[in-house]
Amino acid sequence: MSDNKKNILVFSDWFLPGYRAGGPIRSLANMVNAVPHQFYIVTSIKDHHSQVAYENITPNVWTQHSANVKVMYLSDDEISAETFNRILDENDYDKFYFNSLFSPRFTIAPLRIIAKRKLQNKVVLAPRGMLKPGALSVKSNKKKLFLLYAKWVGLYKNITWHATNEDEVNEIRNQFGNGCSIKLSPNLPTVVEQIPAKPTKRKGELRLISIARISPEKGILEALQFLKEAQLEHVVFDLYGVQQNKEYFEVCLKVAQSIGNAAIQFKGEIEPALIPAALAQYHFFYMTTWGENFGHAIAEALGHATPVLITNKTPWQNLAAQNAGWDLPMESALFSQKLVELYKMDNEEYAKCCNGAFELGNKTSRNPALIEAAYNLFE
Numbered sequence: 452m453s454d455n456k457k458n459i460l461v462f463s464d465w466f467l468p469g470y471r472a473g474g475p476i477r478s479l480a481n482m483v484n485a486v487p488h489q490f491y492i493v494t495s496i497k498d499h500h501s502q503v504a505y506e507n508i509t510p511n512v513w514t515q516h517s518a519n520v521k522v523m524y525l526s527d528d529e530i531s532a533e534t535f536n537r538i539l540d541e542n543d544y545d546k547f548y549f550n551s552l553f554s555p556r557f558t559i560a561p562l563r564i565i566a567k568r569k570l571q572n573k574v575v576l577a578p579r580g581m582l583k584p585g586a587l588s589v590k591s592n593k594k595k596l597f598l599l600y601a602k603w604v605g606l607y608k609n610i611t612w613h614a615t616n617e618d619e620v621n622e623i624r625n626q627f628g629n630g631c632s633i634k635l636s637p638n639l640p641t642v643v644e645q646i647p648a649k650p651t652k653r654k655g656e657l658r659l660i661s662i663a664r665i666s667p668e669k670g671i672l673e674a675l676q677f678l679k680e681a682q683l684e685h686v687v688f689d690l691y692g693v694q695q696n697k698e699y700f701e702v703c704l705k706v707a708q709s710i711g712n713a714a715i716q717f718k719g720e721i722e723p724a725l726i727p728a729a730l731a732q733y734h735f736f737y738m739t740t741w742g743e744n745f746g747h748a749i750a751e752a753l754g755h756a757t758p759v760l761i762t763n764k765t766p767w768q769n770l771a772a773q774n775a776g777w778d779l780p781m782e783s784a785l786f787s788q789k790l791v792e793l794y795k796m797d798n799e800e801y802a803k804c805c806n807g808a809f810e811l812g813n814k815t816s817r818n819p820a821l822i823e824a825a826y827n828l829f830e
Contacts, residue, residue, distance in 0.1 A: 457829055458542055461492040462557045463550035464499070466522060470723045471499035471693055473664065474638075474747040475579045477723070478615075479550050481639040483520050485822045488829060492516070493538060494557070496524040500695065535561045545573065546829045548613075552578040553597065562606060574610035575634070575828055580744025582622040585668045585764070598626060607631075613828055615745050616766045636824040637766070638745035640816040643754040646809045647727065652734050652801035657794045659688040660733035660757070662726065662748040663740070665700050665717065670739035670762065670781070672699070675706045677739065677786035678713060683794050686713040688737070691721040691729065730755040734801065735793060739781060740764060754812030758804040760789060774807030 465472045467480050483490045491513070496504045508514060510526040511534075525534065547565055551558045558576070565571060580586055587594055601607055611632045614620040620633055650658065659678075663669040671690065678688060694700045694717065707715040721729060730736070736752035736759040743749065743765035752759050753767075759776035761767065770776040779785045796804075815821075 457488045457545035459488050459490050459546045459548055459829055460538070460542070460544040461490055461548045461550065462554075462561050463492060463494050464554050464557045466492050466494040467516070468505055469494075469498035471501065471720060474743075474745060475550055477641070477747040478577070478579070478638045478745065481641060482825050484517065485639050486825050486829075487519060488826075490520045491538075491542065491544070492520065492522045493535075493561075494522060494524060495530070496526050500693065530556050530560075532560060532564060535564050539564065539568070547574045548829075549574065549576040550579065552576065552581040553594065559606070566606065566608075571609040575613050576607065576610050577613040577615070578619065578623065578744075580619070580742065582619065582626055583742040583744065585741030589666075589668060602627070611828075618766070619744060634824075634828050636828050637821055638747070638750075639821055639825060640747070640750040640754060640812065642816045643727075643809075643812065646756050646806070647731055649756055649802075649805050650732060650734060652796055652798045654795055654797050655685060657683060657686045657735070657790070658733040659686070659735055659737040659760075660730065660752075661688070661690045661692070661736070661738050662721065662729075662752075663690075663692045663738055665690065665692050665694045665703060666696050667699055668741045670741055671703050672706065673739040673781065673786075674737060675703055675710070675715070677783055678715075678790060679706065679710045680783055681787040681790040681794070682712065683790065684712045686794070687733075688713055688715045689718050689733070690716070691718045693720040726751060727755055730757045733757065735760055735776075737761075739786065741781075750812060750815065752812075753808045754816060756805040756809040756812075758801075758808045760786070760793065770811075773811050774803055775811040776804070776808060 463479055465476050469476055496510045508524050510524050511529045513521045513523050516522045549558045565574060607627060611634055612623045614623055614633050614635050615638050620635060623631060623633055665671050730752060736757045739762050741764060746765045746767060749759055749761060749765060749767050753775060761778055762781050763778040768778055770778050777789055
């Protein structure tokens with residue numbers, strides 16, 4: 452990395468201390484913490500699905516978040532074209548970074564202003580997994596119409612796309628053509644300094660944890676159905692995550708209540724600071740997601756020595772070969788069989804899995820090539 456420090460203006464619906472939006476907040480926070488540019492982040496004064504402003508933060512002014520990061524937390528009445536124009540006039544920005552594809556307030560609105568100023572060549576946009584088939588299938592007609600409109604008016608013309616893995620490179624090209632500019636920079640995991648303590652694993656017991664929104668694309672219903680088919684006793688499965696979809700949650704709850712041989716609880720949302728302590732109470736992280744752009748919850752589980760049982764629809768591949776977990780196709784028989792195997796696992800074998808998970812998480816979080824790639828997004 453060179454010493455050429457740039458001014459980067461970032462638009463994101465949510466930022467720290469917010470946490471309800473999950474991965475996109477952590478992705479952005481880890482990137483600005485690792486990359487030595489000057490970041491100016493424009494975001495909301497409220498967390499995802501919250502009507503309450505953050506405490507002890509003055510809205511609509513620049514707040515010093517860290518040495519190289521300033522944040523402006525906008526109140527609802529200040530999220531406007533007038534405010535965005537004023538911010539654009541305040542400074543000479545080298546690049547504009549967008550942390551979402553479909554956000555009306557913090558992507559589409561400011562991007563239109565930047566396009567009018569003919570500055571789209573300075574834009575770097577991270578779709579954050581929203582071009583994955585699973586994500587596009589939610590409110591699919593609305594998203595398809597918007598993408599057609601965006602292409603017609605050239606909203607994303609001449610920008611640079613931030614892809615976090617090869618799958619996302621292909622997803623961007625499928626939507627916007629082979630000629631679009633794409634930079635590949637994997638997300639940066641949180642660094643965990645030393646291997647945490649884990650609970651003893653006895654044969655005939657199983658403690659599972661999931662940390663994900665209770666929504667269809669996270670595969671919560673499938674995870675419960677696979678566990679039901681495994682027909683195990685003395686199983687604990689705790690699901691942490693905001694319940695955004697009431698109808699879907701009620702379906703999941705009904706299935707959970709039908710599994711009489713397992714203790715299943717929906718614990719609600721969890722603050723990031725409490726996740727390490729929560730992970731320390733469980734044997735395995737379990738999530739049958741339809742697809743993840745990165746999967747910060749998976750990365751955090753690995754970093755905290757918690758082996759994972761997930762689908763093969765994430766960047767975390769070949770886990771069994773690394774003794775860090777299992778990535779399986781979304782098939783009932785495969786997951787049910789693996790759950791039975793984990794149920795029968797003894798502590799000696801489990802300890803090896805914990806060590807493998809920690810080694811993978813630690814190696815990934817400390818990879819200097821990842822930081823270099825993030826820095827090069829703005830070159």
